[in-house]
Amino acid sequence: MEALDLARWQFGITTVYHFIFVPLTIGLSLLVAIMQTIAVRAKDPVKADSWTRITKFFGSMLIVNFGIGIATGIVQEFQFGLNWSEYSRFMGDIFGAPLALEGLAAFFMESTFLGLWIFGWNRLPKGLHLLTIWMVALGTTLSAYFIIAANSFMQHPVAAVFNPETGRAELDPSQGGIFALLTNVTTLAAFPHVIAGAWLVAGCFVTGIAAWHMVKNHKRAEDQALTSEDQAAAAHLAKNVWRPATRFGVLVMVLSAVGLFASGDFQGKLMFEQQPMKMASAEALCHTETGANFSILSVAGPRAFSQDCADISHIIEVPYVTSILATNDPNATLKGVTELNAEYKEKYGATAVDASGKTVEVDYRPNLFVTYWSFRLMIGFAIFCGILAVWAFWITRGKGKNARTSGSTWFARFAILAIPMPFLANAFGWIFTEMGRQPWIVAPSPDGDPLVRLLTMQGVSGHEGWQVIVSLVVFTLLYGVLAVVWYYLMHKQAVKDIKAPRSHLAKESAAPAELDTPTISFGY
Structure with missing residues (x-):
């Protein structure tokens, strides 16, 4: 394998690995803030105690996840100056701006206030302590926004011009400069979709763990071998x-599903305009069609991993849906992969000079197999959360004295099974986004400077293949070790049940001081 392929593999591995932790941190920080708000505002001391315990339980896992996310995120960003130095040289003046803002404004904010939140229990006033976790949630959200702004420039460059004297792309103040960069329409479309995806991850995470504990304690309450007090x-x-926590997670999943549907529809229509090749590949739309169908299942021949449309056969299709998704017009004409490839070759050239100075042929089609299936796996894995939400809502129905809990073993097993599914959905969403943009590392903008574009093969550093192999192997092994550590700490915290307060049978008039609320656990 060439250094380019190895560098892409390394960036893909580190990015997908890092993004395991990102959506959970973004979503869980907000959910923990809401949990603590419910606890602080609750007038019923038993309710306040319950939500405080829930806050500290999931807050402990937030701390572990945040810590490992920092370590993997730093490695990811360093690659721009190591394996992708030509990209950094060409686009660094623009791409570096939102990354700097992410580090200086967002990361320091969330790190500082997370420290205050961890050590501020019973030291800071309740209102001020509550504010610290909300600042953490704001910081993680801002961090996501700046990262999305940087990535969106790679998808759709704005406010940039090519400077022939320096051979670099630069921000153009006359086009809005940094403000235009941060308000890129692609950013405004992608950001709510990413945040809604993070809420889905966190909501499913909370529901899955809480449901498992609810079932376990329901069974313990019916276990005649236990004392009446333990029951x-x-x-x-x-x-x-655990029942309120389960239903809280269900509500978050429902809201995130609405957000994902609305933002995904808007983002898809925008992508058909900005990157028609990506969307045509996502549908395996090989040739221009009027009233294009949506492919639910397609199969490919021996060359499935190539860009060749000739091997693809559509098995199950829904008439007109792709045209509707693209334009809201069922009879809209959409360009196919073959025609777009010919058009791009005429517009951008059939050959290009790579980072080593060689002239090579360019194929503007992404890997159809990866693009097609990553798009469907993104949707397919998210369906598990929908099933869990409906099942959990039904099994915990009722109010007040009629509120139900469940001892269903099958429900508990499915709840655990569903937890990793939105993580996989998010990962495949990013694989689709990045692989579908190939062969561009910065895709040309239909309405911007045509010279502000860069092929992936032009952005790689001039390393030897063996050098990239060494770092790839080292990082993969190191990340494997970190994965074991992360899983151990998260699992240790997740299976640790909350102890019932000594006054679990207290009347509503019980004073808050009577409730035995534990201190937060760091999980290590």
Whole structure:
């Protein structure tokens, strides 16, 4: 394999690995802030105690996830100056601006306030302590925005011009400069979709773990081998701690699903305009069609991993849906991969000079197999969350004294099974976004400076293949070790049940001081 292929593999591995932690941190920081807000505002001391315990339980996992996310994120960004130095040289004046803002404004904010939140329990006033976790949630959201702004420039360059004297792309103040960069329409479309995806991850995470504990405590409450006090404590945990947490996660999943649908529809229509090749590849639309169908299932021949459309056969299709998704017009004409490839060769050239100075032929078609299936796996894995939300909502129905908990083993197993599914959906969403943009590392903008563009083969550093192999192997092994550590810490915290307070049978008039609220656990 050439250095280019190895560099792409390394960036892909480190990015997908890093993005395991990102959506959970973004979503869980907001959910923990809401949990603590419910606890602080609750007038019922038993309710306040329950939500405080829930806050600290999931807050402990937020801390572990945040820590490992920092380590993997730093490695990801360093690659721009190591394996992709030509890209950094050409686009660094623009691409570096949102990354700098992410580090200086967002990352320091979330790190500082997370420290205050961790050590501020019983030291800071309740209102001020609550503010710290909300600042963490704001910081993670801002961090996501700046990163999306940087990535969106690669998808759709704005406010940039090519300077022939320096041979670099530069921000153009006459086109809005940094403000235009941060308000790129692609950013405004992608950001709510990414945030909604993070909420889905966190909502499914909370629901899955809480549901498992609810079932476990429901069974303990019915276990005649236990003392009456232990049975009562388990019943209290199942009904007053884990059931509310389960339903809270369900509500988050429902809201995130609405956000994903709305933002995904807008983003898809925009992508058909800005990167028609990506969307044509996502549908395996090989030739221009009027009233294009949506492919649910397609199969490919021996050359499935190539860009060749000749091997693809559509098995199950829904009439006109792709045209509707693209333009809201069922009879709209959409260009196919073959025609777009010919058009791009005429517009941008059939050959290009790579980073080593060689002239090579250019094929503007991405890998159809990866693009097609990553788009469908993104949607398919998210469906598990929908099933969990409906099942959890039904199984915990009722209010007040009629509020139900469940001892269903099958429900508990499915709840655990569903937890990794939105992580995979997010990962495949990014694989689709980045692989579908190939062969561009910065795709040309239909309405911008035509010279502000860069092929992936032009952005790589001039390393020897063996050098990239060494770093690829080292990082992969290191990340494997970190994955084991992360799983151990998260699993250790997740299976640790919350202890019922001594006053779990207390009346509503009980004073808050009577409730035995534990301190936060760091998980290590």
